[in-house]
Amino acid sequence: MRILHVLDHSIPLHSGYTFRTRAILRQQRVLGWQTFQITGPKQGASTQDKESVDGLDFYRTPAARGFKARLPALRQLAVIDALEARLLQVAREVRPDILHAHSPALNAIAALRVGRRLGIPVVYEIRAFWEDAAVDHGSSSDGGLRYRATRAMETYALRRVDAATTICEGLRADIAARGIAPGKVTVIPNAVNIADFSVGGARDEALAAQLGLDGKVVLGFIGSFYAYEGLHILLEALPGIIARRPDIRLLLVGGGAQEAALRAQAEALGVAGHVVFTGRVAHDQVQRYYDLTDVLVYPRVKMRLTDLVTPLKPLEAMAQGRLLVASDVGGHRELIEDGRTGVLFAAGDPKALADQVLALLAAPQRWEALRASGRRFVEHERNWAASVARYVAVYNSVHPGVDAERAA
Incomplete structure (x- = not known):
């Protein structure tokens, strides 16, 4: 053929x-x-x-x-x-x-x-x-x-x-x-190609120190900075998160049309010191940044595109057995079972995002099951x-x- x-x-x-x-x-x-x-x-x-x-x-x-x-x-x-x-x-x-x-x-x-x-x-x-x-x-x-x-x-x-x-x-x-x-x-x-991903990658302490993340709890997003990704919602949620967990940092890996606006928003919100913008990184280096992240956040806004289309990034996160928090748009609901393979929050609501992130971090007894269920999902179905x-x-x-x- x-x-x-x-x-x-x-x-x-x-x-x-x-x-x-x-x-x-x-x-x-x-x-x-x-x-x-x-x-x-x-x-x-x-x-x-x-x-x-x-x-x-x-x-x-x-x-x-x-x-x-x-x-x-x-x-x-x-x-x-x-x-x-x-x-x-x-x-x-x-x-x-x-x-x-x-x-x-x-x-x-x-x-x-x-x-x-x-x-x-x-x-x-x-x-x-x-x-x-x-x-x-x-x-x-x-x-x-x-x-x-x-x-x-x-x-x-x-x-x-x-x-x-x-x-x-x-x-x-x-x-x-x-x-x-x-x-x-x-x-x-x-x-995903399961062979490309392993669970429990070692944290690169030198990279963490270089980015000012040593000893910090890291929320992360790795991808392109399009408006529909909702990173502005994540930044709006950050002051409320930091107020209760000042040890938290946000790692944004990538770039795109929204980068300048996001940097300006972080300054205006007074959280620029808690946000690390890495810019785009080589594809063969991306895993090092995944390994620094405690919780991956996918805050897509609700619109036709995000309700109809399933993204790839949450599957990559599950393949690595990572914790993830995502908005409840249709594309995410088709991939993520709330409370089993990940955690969902009301799309467009910074407070709901903050509450779910903080609740997840406060419940380490849930982490092993979430990580294992996500990995099984991609192994058997995706x-x-x-x-x-x-x-x-x-x-x-x-x-x-x-x-x-x-x-x-």
Whole structure:
């Protein structure tokens, strides 16, 4: 089986999107399938037509050009056109059995055009509705013209592809509400590679001292600083937490659009001395920062994006047997069982966040069970081998002959 994956972007860029892609590709190869990968113009400029990263080859697409690319209203069409042209070249070279496009819909439409031309079935994977992410990033307004156009493009693609997958039940329900037959959509959930994570990593005391965290209780967040992550809620909760536990420090590892605003907020709240901003760290160094953290906090705000989409970071925390506190948005509730694998609080409520953090820290008798339950959950239900095995039925539905026995 030869599968050509059509992607928005890939490693070496770091994001939940690229890490999920890498995990899928590696596991599909374990199953004996041949995978090929192409990224669209949004990957950014590249000096190579084909780039090898972590043992995976990615065909790159040049930037969109021409009058469409110069006009904001037509720029997305230019991206589709550029990807279509490059995808046609690559598909003719590698001769795939299936085109597997991944969010956003621009990739699916380019794949549909090439699939029709070459007679290749198209599978489309929806990882999030990008119109909702655009609202959070401020590049689109909720219900505005661009929002509705992007949503219509997504629905158009879903109706025309041969099969669809998505990452969680929240997204599948929204897709079904658009009139897409439920049987057409398969959930391939986010997962972790258990072998990549161990329980009880040793604290790096030198790093702790360097960051001013020696002898402190550390709350942590490791990831991208997007507005929907709700880190401003975490900062609002911090004065109340520190008032009762002055030994607590907040470790924020990463960066992004909200970093300057968060730094200013910490100063305004008078808690800057209790917050450590590390900036972005190399991926191979992230574990050192996880090992400094006593409780990981995921304070996502409530909106369509966070209610529908399940994040990857809480699964990584559970895989390490770590304590975690998260807001009760839909995406978290699909992953975290309150009081069993983690602790939930009312989204958007700094006092509720503070109360749950303090209650958890005051109850060490609960920690062992929480850590063990979280680890069991990912071991048995959210590992990549089990998740990727679900593609067997999807691919068989559009191209009979996938070796289901081997993939199982």
